[in-house]
Amino acid sequence: MSRINSNLLEIDVDKLFEDHGVDEIVEIQKLLDAEIERKRNELRSMVGDRYKDILAASDAIKSMKTISQEIVDNIEKITNTCETLVDTSDKVENITNYEINKEKIEERTLVIQIRLAIFMNEQIWISLDEENNFEAAQLYLLAQHIHTGLSLTKQERLNKIPLLQQIKENLLILRKKIFQRITEKLELVEITAEETSYNLNALLLLENQSTEELLSIFIQHRKTALNTVINTSHSSVRVQISAMVRCLITTVHLLHDCFIYSGLIWQQLKEIVSENAVPTLSKLNLPNTPLESYIPKIIKEFRPKYKTDIKETTLNETKHVIDQWLKSTEKTVINGVEKSLNLVTNVKGLYKIREEALKIDTPEFWDKICLASNLPANFNVWYFFFQNLLTYRAKVLISKHIVVSINNLQSDITETLERCVKSSYLELDLRWYAWSNDIQDVSKNENKHIGLSMKTKGFSTNIINLCEKLDLKYFELLQDVFQYFFGVEFNTNCNISVPNVKDFKFKKKFIDRDELINHLRMECLKNSEQITNFIDNLTKSTQDSNNKVAKSLVCARFLQAISQLCPNFNTCCNFNNITEDWSKICNIFNKTSFNLWSIWGE
Incomplete structure (x- = not known):
């Protein structure tokens, strides 16, 4: 169941x-x-x-x-x-006051103005959708003018039309929307001079600013555009810095074209505010209605007004605005680029950044543009804002490379000395090395650190290995910096003297070469003293006399060998055939070497 x-x-x-x-x-x-x-x-x-x-x-x-x-x-x-009241628009004009009373005319005038107010709101939205902010601003002013006329109507009639208040509130919303769209346009990274002028003119119509105020607004929006570039994620530091350079070049170009050279702002403004300008309402396709003839003349003939005199400017009165922009932009670039440059770990990367940025074309007649815009003489975006940052980073990388090399050398020296102490006869008595036969005694390569040439100088394998490791680090350093210094890759046959080039742009590209070469030489000299100090401290701290002698002999021979077996180290100190620093380094090494030999003699 x-x-x-x-x-x-x-x-x-x-x-x-x-x-x-x-x-x-x-x-x-x-x-x-x-x-x-x-x-x-x-x-x-x-x-x-x-x-x-x-x-x-x-x-x-x-x-x-x-x-x-x-x-x-x-x-x-x-x-x-x-x-029934109006057969045609033409007949209305001929109707006498006896045929239709004033009350009816006022009613029809009120009706057509309300219809126009609704129509204007729609047209402003259309202009905004088409990204025509300049036209939207003109239509807003006309709509505002219509509401001003309506406010003069008898209050009892307006009270019967609650829709009118809603239309007016919508117009205020549209005003905020126009400002928002203008801001978005002016803060674009790449924008044409025509678009910039139209949007600045829209601000002029709505706010009636002075030239200085308008310029300050323009500068502020371009700062925001630069920050947008800085904060945008880029595929590499090179791409980011190139984008920043383009943005700043665009800013200077827009500043010149909109405010100075052709005065696009004033040209566009004159077209709509001058006495001969076309009335705003005539630019619109109004819907067909027999009430069109009741549109008040003051609305039909309305055109925007600009209270301040329209004149082109040379920015003489606003030079401080440009100066402030240069100072603030310099700080912005430093803050924006500093972290990015810290990600660049070699000087060759800085070279690529510089090459990419200098490929960016500037507008025609760039010098005249800068001069007219009250910018410094021979103004260049790259050299004014970015070059010093690259130079500083290059110095940091050079110093860091040398410090790491010296630290590695100290570790190698310590390791070699410990090995030699355990088999001290290897360095105390070199007869085992000098008088032994080896297949590599005769070297086919003249610069190879092997064979009889090393034996005759008393440089053992330990000494040669230390020199090779040290010189390899300086070879890597030359490979890294050479392209930044001279524009070509390094090889042992390179001519390290500075070429005498008459091309101004080519010479300017390497504007920091002498500064960086001097920095490299000074770092080599400073860290060479660190080597001798390290060796001095190492031998002095050794208590056992036999071990102390063994270490002193190795270090003495090593310091003597550096000047002969480290050609790349020598090159780093001898740019432009200036041998003064290398001589100082050799003297320091020889002096310390002599002191070490004294320990053995004692």
């Missing part, structure tokens, strides 16, 4: 009477009756709920139909009334 209870709706009647008795059949019938009653209740409940929804929807549709019909009827009544 439990199986039947769970599946009453799928009972086979013939099978039922075959398998069950009469009493069981009666029980099954009762279960079926109960199930039927339950289903009937569920059906009643479902139908009732749906019926309520249908009734509610029906009432809503009926109400909408009634309201829609009333609106249509009212529109027809208004249309019929207007058609």
